Amino acid sequence: MWQLIRLPQELGGEANDVSAFRVYSNICLHLWCLWKYYPDEGRKRGECPCHASTYDPMTGLATGGPASLQAPPSNVLPKPDLEADSQGYLYITPPKFDTASNGIVGYGRFVKI
Numbered sequence: 001m002w003q004l005i006r007l008p009q010e011l012g013g014e015a016n017d018v019s020a021f022r023v024y025s026n027i028c029l030h031l032w033c034l035w036k037y038y039p040d041e042g043r044k045r046g047e048c049p050c051h052a053s054t055y056d057p058m059t060g061l062a063t064g065g066p067a068s069l070q071a072p073p074s075n076v077l078p079k080p081d082l083e084a085d086s087q088g089y090l091y092i093t094p095p096k097f098d099t100a101s102n103g104i105v106g107y108g109r110f111v112k113i
């Protein structure tokens, strides 16, 4: 499962291009429950209902809870890359599922933050 999100306004979500969006694996990096994105004021993050791990919508980095205590790459969500065509339709470019590229579902991704 994957989650497409539009970033909050203060993180560039009002841009009329691909930079306003992210796609992340929906599988929590702790024990593989399904996390959910909460865009509402005061949250603006991904939250896992099982043990309260939280995820940064900009990077996919675990920012709280047990997933944030795991060693890299198991603290950053897998993220396919997006591109847009001339009409504004978004596409996922063919992902490379390894930890140095788009990540491994349920395991994580190395990222420069």
Ligand code: FES
Pocket: 028, 029, 030, 031, 032, 033, 048, 049, 050, 051, 052, 053, 065, 066, 067
């Ligand atoms: S499975 Fe998500 S915090 Fe444990």
